Amino acid sequence: MSMTQAAFRFPRIIPALRGLDNWEHLLDQDAQGAIFILGGTINTIAEPVGRLQLRGWHVFLHVDLLRGLSADGDGMRFLAEYVGPAGIISTHSQTVQAARKVGIRAVQRMFLVDSQSVATGIAQVQASHPDAVEVMPALVAETIRVVAQKVPCPVIAGGLLRTPLQIRTALEAGASSVSTSNVDLWPWATGGPR
Numbered sequence: 001m002s003m004t005q006a007a008f009r010f011p012r013i014i015p016a017l018r019g020l021d022n023w024e025h026l027l028d029q030d031a032q033g034a035i036f037i038l039g040g041t042i043n044t045i046a047e048p049v050g051r052l053q054l055r056g057w058h059v060f061l062h063v064d065l066l067r068g069l070s071a072d073g074d075g076m077r078f079l080a081e082y083v084g085p086a087g088i089i090s091t092h093s094q095t096v097q098a099a100r101k102v103g104i105r106a107v108q109r110m111f112l113v114d115s116q117s118v119a120t121g122i123a124q125v126q127a128s129h130p131d132a133v134e135v136m137p138a139l140v141a142e143t144i145r146v147v148a149q150k151v152p153c154p155v156i157a158g159g160l161l162r163t164p165l166q167i168r169t170a171l172e173a174g175a176s177s178v179s180t181s182n183v184d185l186w187p188w189a190t191g192g193p194r
Contacts, residue, residue, distance in 0.1 A: 008086075012167075014033065017039075020048055034058040039062070040061075041066070045066065049061070073102070075098075076095070080103060088106050090109065091111070096108045109134045109158075125151045135155060138175070
């Protein structure tokens with residue numbers, strides 16, 4: 001069974017690293033959650049991915065923000081063979097499809113700015129069959145509810161989250177998970193605030 005065929009359950013809170021500056025402090029935690037890395041370069045990403053995954057983290061790379069990599073079929077094969085992330089994140093349907101073809105899980109990111117972007121995003125997700133869809137910003141609870149009812153995969157809400165109440169609101173609206181770069185909210189990913 002390929003990685004994309006196996007069921008994967010995203011945790012409720014997903015730390016999102018804006019780059020590779022602060023990943024090492026997560027090595028102290030034996031979390032079984034997911035981490036989104038939103039940056040870096042192709043020649044600096046392998047070490048963090050490998051070391052974090054050895055600690056039990058499932059690392060997802062935002063390939064649209066990964067410098068030095070073409071997000072096509074060859075780029076996805078390179079990631080699968082030489083970096084080995086648990087998955088990728090992309091706003092592009094063709095990148096999601098290329099990742100899934102080589103056995104990498106894929107999260108399709110949708111920016112919800114108006115009603116047309118909602119309709120277009122839903123159609124793209126239905127065509128590309130990602131493992132999950134991330135809707136941004138996370139503060140659009142009613143739109144999260146609409147997307148969650150119309151796509152056949154888990155919905156991850158991300159962007160602009162500042163409080164536990166905002167996390168709860170997104171989850172109650174139908175998101176199965178939230179991703180956040182707000183370090184103050186990360187302790188929730190490892191069992192709650194400490």
